[in-house]
Amino acid sequence: MSVTRILIVEDDRVVARDLRQQLTRLGYEVVGSTARGEDAAGLAQSTRADLALTDIRLEGVMDGIDAAQQIRLACDIPVVFLTAYADDETLRRARLTEPFGYLLKPFEDSQLRTAVEMALYKHDADRRLRHSERRYAATLASIGDAVVSTDPEGRVTYLNPVAEALLGCRADEAVGRCLGQVYRLRDEESGLPVAPCDAPRDQGLLLEAPGPRLVPVEQSASPLIDDRGQAGGMVVVFRDLTGRRAFEKQLRDAQAELARVSGLTTMGELAASIAHEINQPLAAIVTNASAGLNWLRRPRPEVEEVDQLLGRIVADGSRAADVIRGLQALARRAGPDLAPLDMAVAVQEVAALMRADIARLGMRLRIAPVDAPAWVMGDRIQMQQVLVNLLRNGMDAIRESDDTARSLAVEIDGATPGEVRVAVTDTGDGIAPEHCSRLFEPFFTTRPLGMGMGLAICRSIVEAHHGRLWAEALAPRGTRFAFALPVAPG
Ligand SMILES: Nc1ncnc2c1ncn2[C@@H]1O[C@H](COP(=O)(O)OP(=O)(O)OP(=O)(O)O)[C@@H](O)[C@H]1O
Ligand SMILES: [Mg+2]
Numbered sequence: 001m002s003v004t005r006i007l008i009v010e011d012d013r014v015v016a017r018d019l020r021q022q023l024t025r026l027g028y029e030v031v032g033s034t035a036r037g038e039d040a041a042g043l044a045q046s047t048r049a050d051l052a053l054t055d056i057r058l059e060g061v062m063d064g065i066d067a068a069q070q071i072r073l074a075c076d077i078p079v080v081f082l083t084a085y086a087d088d089e090t091l092r093r094a095r096l097t098e099p100f101g102y103l104l105k106p107f108e109d110s111q112l113r114t115a116v117e118m119a120l121y122k123h124d125a126d127r128r129l130r131h132s133e134r135r136y137a138a139t140l141a142s143i144g145d146a147v148v149s150t151d152p153e154g155r156v157t158y159l160n161p162v163a164e165a166l167l168g169c170r171a172d173e174a175v176g177r178c179l180g181q182v183y184r185l186r187d188e189e190s191g192l193p194v195a196p197c198d199a200p201r202d203q204g205l206l207l208e209a210p211g212p213r214l215v216p217v218e219q220s221a222s223p224l225i226d227d228r229g230q231a232g233g234m235v236v237v238f239r240d241l242t243g244r245r246a247f248e249k250q251l252r253d254a255q256a257e258l259a260r261v262s263g264l265t266t267m268g269e270l271a272a273s274i275a276h277e278i279n280q281p282l283a284a285i286v287t288n289a290s291a292g293l294n295w296l297r298r299p300r301p302e303v304e305e306v307d308q309l310l311g312r313i314v315a316d317g318s319r320a321a322d323v324i325r326g327l328q329a330l331a332r333r334a335g336p337d338l339a340p341l342d343m344a345v346a347v348q349e350v351a352a353l354m355r356a357d358i359a360r361l362g363m364r365l366r367i368a369p370v371d372a373p374a375w376v377m378g379d380r381i382q383m384q385q386v387l388v389n390l391l392r393n394g395m396d397a398i399r400e401s402d403d404t405a406r407s408l409a410v411e412i413d414g415a416t417p418g419e420v421r422v423a424v425t426d427t428g429d430g431i432a433p434e435h436c437s438r439l440f441e442p443f444f445t446t447r448p449l450g451m452g453m454g455l456a457i458c459r460s461i462v463e464a465h466h467g468r469l470w471a472e473a474l475a476p477r478g479t480r481f482a483f484a485l486p487v488a489p490g
Helices: 011-027 037-046 064-075 086-097 109-142 162-165 242-297 303-331 342-360 380-400 433-438 453-464
Strands: 005-009 029-034 052-056 079-083 102-104 145-150 155-160 185-187 205-209 213-225 231-240 339-342 364-367 373-378 406-413 418-428 466-471 481-486
Touching: 005 011, 005 037, 005 064, 011 029, 011 052, 011 109, 029 037, 037 064, 052 064, 052 145, 052 339, 052 481, 064 079, 064 086, 079 109, 102 109, 145 162, 155 162, 155 433, 162 205, 162 231, 213 242, 242 303, 242 453, 303 364, 303 380, 339 342, 342 364, 342 373, 342 380, 342 406, 342 418, 373 380, 373 481, 380 406, 380 418, 380 453, 380 481, 453 466, 453 481
Parallel strands: 005 029, 005 052, 052 079, 079 102, 364 406
Antiparallel strands: 145 155, 145 231, 185 205, 205 213, 213 231, 339 373, 406 418, 418 481, 466 481
């Protein structure tokens, strides 16, 4: 441990000399000595003294008490007074300089040592206390919550800057007043007054803030417990909830908006899907109905023909109704009506529906032969929709290209265990790489009259059947859209 460095301020040279000897004997280092109060602070600084021993009566204008004050200001070291006079007035003045001890002359070595050690200890404890107070004050000043502390009688002892701003009251105005005089609270629901010290923790509160305005706050109060376990006042912490409430409102609005928009999107997609899927049966109904009218308007109406056409109209009408029901179920995320279905049969049905159109456009449709039924669990109408859409896209692709093969094919492949794969291929120009990732998005289209719903509907249907749908580029030209469905059990 380093030796304690002591400064002597004493105008009696003999006393000063004796003191120096006494201190040296006790193991201290005397780093300076002066008879004049005016020189004391400068000397304490330049010698980096740890403590000053100061006589109260000094020669010169400045006495020891003033010198002590200057020393404390200059270098914050403890000062111990030496005096032969302990009159009340002198002691009162000396006390103002926060002395760390008195020694009444004459004194023994042991008294001197005790006074020096006590002063050093007390000064160090004071310094640590001040440091810790500064740390708490800085912490309380920097936190975002309002903090108010009180004494045991509920009188305010401290307000941090956030509390000053929130309560509209400076700390020096609030200190010493009762909590109830500094701020008032109301219950958020009933609007009735609530005593600040009884405010429950989880209750919504309104603070009567200056303005006047009511600020929603959250308050928590904790008792300050002293060394003997007794409540010695309390610390009240407020949190201004205005920002949080505004944020919560924004969040609620955003959620409501999101729900509205996603509801709209689903509704929009449903409407678009119905429009998309219903076109074909509607067109067929109109064609058959006008053909029927023609048969009826003949001089001799052909009842048999009309009967057949009406039968087709009924079939197309109920198909359209089934399509709409299926799409509504898809939009509700309800599962499809699954029943064992031979994909080979579904393919034949679709081929029958579309062959005339395909031929009219000068295209060929090849259905690859299958040697065994390909059973899946599926909704017949929805499987037909998938095949119709994929074939239509193939037809569109061929129509847009200068391809001369103009061929479409449907193949069923049962080679992968547990799966039935169905592929629709065309000899069109293929898919631009930059479009690959967006093909299945609703409303994505590259076609002037396209709605961009075909593939989105196909994927929804296939996924509702626990299957997968994907696209592959074919060499040298063309595209294959394929889907895989789990085979029907048993
Ligand atoms: N066989 C194909 N060959 C090349 N591109 C294709 C093929 N099938 C689909 N596409 C591309 O995917 C896009 C989306 O197809 P989708 O069937 O979803 O909509 P669409 O055919 O444009 O319009 P619609 O809603 O009337 O079917 C098409 O615009 C096209 O760019
Ligand atoms: Mg399409």
